[in-house]
Amino acid sequence: MSTLEERVRCKELLSKVKTPEECIEFFKDDMDVGMSGFTPVGYPKVVPIALCDHVEKNNLQGKLRLNLFIGASIGSEVEDRMATLDMIDRRWPYQTGKNLGKAINKGQIRMGDKHLSMFPQDLKYGFYTKEKGGGLDMAVIEASAITEEGNIILSGAVGAAPEIIDVADKIIVEINTGLPSFEGMHDILLTDLPPFRKILPVTDLRQRIGTPWVPTDKSKIVAIVESKLPDNGRALRGTDDVAQAIADNIVDFFQSEVKAGRLPKNLLPLQSGVGSIANAVVGGLTASPFEDLTVFTEVLQDTFLPFLDSGKCKYINCTSLSLSNEAFVDWWKNFETYKNMVMMRPQQISNNPELIRRMGVIGMNTPLEFDMYAHANSTHAGGTRMLNGIGGSGDFIRNAYISIMHCPACRATKNDEFGITGVVPKVPHVDHTEHDIDVLVTDQGLADLRGLAPIDRARVVIDKCAHPAYKDYMYDYLERATKATGGHHEPQLLDECYKMHLSFAQNGTMRFWEK
Amino acid sequence: MSTLEERVRCKELLSKVKTPEECIEFFKDDMDVGMSGFTPVGYPKVVPIALCDHVEKNNLQGKLRLNLFIGASIGSEVEDRMATLDMIDRRWPYQTGKNLGKAINKGQIRMGDKHLSMFPQDLKYGFYTKEKGGGLDMAVIEASAITEEGNIILSGAVGAAPEIIDVADKIIVEINTGLPSFEGMHDILLTDLPPFRKILPVTDLRQRIGTPWVPTDKSKIVAIVESKLPDNGRALRGTDDVAQAIADNIVDFFQSEVKAGRLPKNLLPLQSGVGSIANAVVGGLTASPFEDLTVFTEVLQDTFLPFLDSGKCKYINCTSLSLSNEAFVDWWKNFETYKNMVMMRPQQISNNPELIRRMGVIGMNTPLEFDMYAHANSTHAGGTRMLNGIGGSGDFIRNAYISIMHCPACRATKNDEFGITGVVPKVPHVDHTEHDIDVLVTDQGLADLRGLAPIDRARVVIDKCAHPAYKDYMYDYLERATKATGGHHEPQLLDECYKMHLSFAQNGTMRFWEK
Known part of the structure; x- marks a missing residue:
């Protein structure tokens, strides 16, 4: 047969x-x-x-x-x-x-x-x-x-x-x-x-x-x-210093939350998006003193395998095995073990608000950029060009126990080593709102926004997350916007808020003040 | 005693x-x-x-x-x-x-x-x-x-x-x-x-x-x-032609959805926000041929009482009796009847995603304004001045079976009878995103956006919802933005998108082209 x-x-x-x-x-x-x-x-x-x-x-x-x-x-x-x-x-x-x-x-x-x-x-x-x-x-x-x-x-x-x-x-x-x-x-x-x-x-x-x-x-x-064709799996992604710094900030945060009694010792079910930052976070947890961890997430990435092997992670729910071809080799080698530690459910259930909220999932996702009041753009570069789509980020960020978004403070462009900032006055496309995000993280630091009103939030975001090359402008913008609106709840300058994005489109750097 | x-x-x-x-x-x-x-x-x-x-x-x-x-x-x-x-x-x-x-x-x-x-x-x-x-x-x-x-x-x-x-x-x-x-x-x-x-x-x-x-x-x-002090209840709100036109559009939509088999004959549990449009919608349903209706909502407003009296509405879940002093008189007169038809639960449960999604609630809420790609601003006038807060609108709009947002196509200002449009190129504060909204409605018409890509969506929103005084500009903006971005997924002009809002702040009308 x-x-x-x-x-x-x-x-x-x-x-x-x-x-x-x-x-x-x-x-x-x-x-x-x-x-x-x-x-x-x-x-x-x-x-x-x-x-x-x-x-x-x-x-x-x-x-x-x-x-x-x-x-x-x-x-x-x-x-x-x-x-x-x-x-x-x-x-x-x-x-x-x-x-x-x-x-x-x-x-x-x-x-x-x-x-x-x-x-x-x-x-x-x-x-x-x-x-x-x-x-x-x-x-x-x-x-x-x-x-x-x-x-x-x-x-x-x-x-x-x-x-x-x-x-x-x-x-x-x-x-x-x-x-x-x-x-x-x-x-x-x-x-x-x-x-x-x-x-x-x-x-x-x-x-x-x-x-x-x-x-x-x-x-x-x-x-x-x-x-008989194999999946054309994800490319193997390494990590880098920026991702590592972000992961370190998050693991430190978890430790202080456990100390404060706001998280159990074994945390709560973890969700992490895809990419090198998520890989670094899972790597950081594998090396951490945390034990008996569980994962309730959309896709199982490469670093989840050593996470399972380490004994730190006890069980994973996901909807897809998003492994590189290299990781799939390990997967099949240890299939009988992994099979008892991983369950795949429909995306309607892996990402369901009912379960995310009930189980108190810790949600971690990478947007393209976020703004000082904690709105995030996950989908449209420059506000107009579709990247991939919102995916499951909204399912998790809206419903998580703690909603964390993380991205690099700044990235290089062709003509400016600090050409793109991840922290802007106002994102040009909003996928996640201020009503949903608890914590923002970059390689520069972590901003815990729970309980903060918008202007207090903006100060913390600029202080903790913005790259030094952008801090002065951001503080200055916030101050001028606050003055111009007479201290409105969420000050903005509608004729200036996208000046950095327009500058990038025209000159390849968001630092329009550097000529 | x-x-x-x-x-x-x-x-x-x-x-x-x-x-x-x-x-x-x-x-x-x-x-x-x-x-x-x-x-x-x-x-x-x-x-x-x-x-x-x-x-x-x-x-x-x-x-x-x-x-x-x-x-x-x-x-x-x-x-x-x-x-x-x-x-x-x-x-x-x-x-x-x-x-x-x-x-x-x-x-x-x-x-x-x-x-x-x-x-x-x-x-x-x-x-x-x-x-x-x-x-x-x-x-x-x-x-x-x-x-x-x-x-x-x-x-x-x-x-x-x-x-x-x-x-x-x-x-x-x-x-x-x-x-x-x-x-x-x-x-x-x-x-x-x-x-x-x-x-x-x-x-x-x-x-x-x-x-x-x-x-x-x-x-x-x-x-x-x-x-012994009474509640300082809501002022009694009447309805008006604009609210009535919006309500008529919504009741027509329900009828066509039932006909298409996408809604049961007795619809699904209804949620409606507060205000005159919500009152008109409930009034419209009371006068409609629909029967055996139920309500799963945040607040019970005045018009829900005749809705219950009519026999059309069988049961209401809410978290508050947001009645005017006049309606409270009726409430207490018929308390023994109403008591068996109304249950109040904590807002954590009346607005819970788990229940809203499971029961397939029809969500209806009024933002301040919405944009052609279906983002809505519910909280910040001009993007900066806090009105009241997002309330429960996000709980319902995100999780509803059908998410409907409605507002007047246009309102008068001191110096322009069409000074404020409810339909803009880009809202200056986003509380609800394109990923969440199914249907937009004004007194001009109803735009069913399910299954439409952004540019198709924008055409329908302008066509059905925008006020005639704003249509030409909106079409022209969409066309220029599409051309300028080379047909990006969601065209915008970042240096023009808030021109109407800036005009309103300076000149008391959003029609900057009318001098």
Whole structure:
């Protein structure tokens, strides 16, 4: 029996086995297509690649455009190539990719940017495709296996796949036999329509509330395709002095919070965004005296593996294994151990306000920049150019026990070693508001804003977080704005607040006062 | 037996009965004081008024300043007078009052502005008074009665009173014998510290999950004071043509959503903010063919009474009876009926994301202004001057099934009948983001933004919502911004985006192009 035959345990479905090329006929221009996958793991590969080849060979660029609904980002060999071939009209709710980003920022692809916990529910509610009565035309799903009853067992990510499978008219399943099966690691619960949504009865991360497979109407499965392609995982990210300084500030803060009795000795479930700062924070915790830690987060990154190995971290909930190819080697080597320490749930649940607030998650995320009153810009460079999307940052920052945002105080540009500041008078796009953020951190220091009114907050943010190259201007701005408004609650100068951003666009540095 | 003796059923507490004047000695400069009350009902009166008299008589202005922690706004005869007498240093998390607002906007009172569902939990977590190790020095609570065991039965609002009673070192209880008792209408659950917070097991608005009284450590009660003063209720608000047009647009939208199968016939639990538009919407629903409606909201306003009387509305959850004095007359006349149709819960629960998302609440709130990409400003006029605070709008708008924001397309100023537009290129303060808002409404029309990318969204918002006096400029701005950025995801002109606001500040009209 081939591996494919072993994995497809519902034998009647074996009659649906097709080649990737045989699936091309299922796709038509303007179709609403959902795919599995999340930052970039667990996404379908051979079918979309065959579709790309088909478009390229037959010069169908711009003539076979799909509306893509995918939990978060997927591999560039799939989606970025689709963007290059002008195969995407709409894209929800997040994306990563050079050509994809370019197409979005010249109006060729119409992207929608939504909290990752809300995307699957709104998809289920029929909001994104309401002109067609809701639902999706097609789901393309990477799976490890199919159960005897025809239910889909996902691979390295859950994301929005359960809701996509639920609402799609037809389903193509790619069984990835190139990888071991992830069976047993998922905990799946579908989203119901209100007023019949259920309580999420999790009070301990170890509790299962769903099934290890996605409840699937097997009559909707139109094709089963074998794939052996690996995930085009994240590049391995190192850390650097700036990330390390930020991480040190955060670990110190945790220690003082424990001392003050505002955090238990083993902290509270940790959420950390992606990137080098998050890696450094987890590295810092691995080296710290903290014990019995748990993680309730969106994606499991490389540094979580040594964190688990160290015995410091006891259990992780996530929705995706966002590992580099190097880390995946370790993952599979110790799979039997990790499997008992990691549970993957749908992004609707991994990022759910109900659980984040109940369990008192400590949220840590990196914006592009934040302002002195504690508004943060996570999505739009210069206020206008989409980077990736808000992702899950809003789910966590709004609902966390302590909401921490961190970024470098300053970064170099081509013509100024201090050309970009992370701390500005007013962010040109707001994704997270002053009502949500408790603590701001840079490599310069940590500003604990809990209980502070805006002007007091601004002083602390400038004092603790701003880079020395920007401090004088920031203090001066705050003073002039306070004077000009007569001490308003949140002083700003509307004709000057974006002068640094305009300067950057024109002169490549935000320090407009340095000529 | 006097009414006071009847109401204080824990007889040992009768030894604590004091006059308001005898309570003055409990208050010292720089104390952290929590009070009951919510928009403005159920707040203590005789004790703070005695304290104001004391300050006034003895010229203690600026020498007895308190940090006030109160669920939302309270009566002006108490708080606004305290502001006038310079008796407030810090104030969280919301406020209403002429002199209070003035003091906040000249830097005399340091206000913090927080989501109303988060304020009580953060108070419990010790975040607002962390320099003193958390907690409050004093709670001043209006109550209907005290049980045999010494537990407090609140009056016309719950708000943050349970958490305030929980964390305060000392408690002064004002028993309001001038009003009938509200006993039996409250459903109280205290906030636990994570990781031990409990599931909120509500799947039907009628379910009680707590007790009808606030669990109270009676040894903390230092005084019981009789009060006969009524609440200084909201002024009766009528409706007008603009509010009516907005309400009509919303009721039409509900009908088309039911027709499309995206809402059940009896809709979903409704939340509506305060003010004339909310009144008109509820009035519109009372006159509509909808039946078996329910309400899950923050405050019960005047128009909810005829809504209940009509039989259209079956049940209401709220945290406060924000009624005018006129409506309170009806309330008490039919109290035995209303009591079975209304439940008041703590604001931490009335506004909780867990319940709002689970039950699929329809959220409707009025910002000051919104922008073409669907960011809304609810708090800061001109981006700098605090109005009242974000209140519960963020709790609902973020978590609702459908999030609706509505405001007049345009308002008159002294020198221009169309001097202020509600639809701007970019709001100068963001309280609600594009990631949260589904539908925008003005008297001009309704823009359904679900599934739309930013530029498509902007076109619909200008087309449907903007006032004719502003449409040409808005279209022109969008076009120029799109051209200038080369079609970025969210085009803006950072050197022009606030030109309308600057014009208003200088010339009293946002139409800078009309000279």
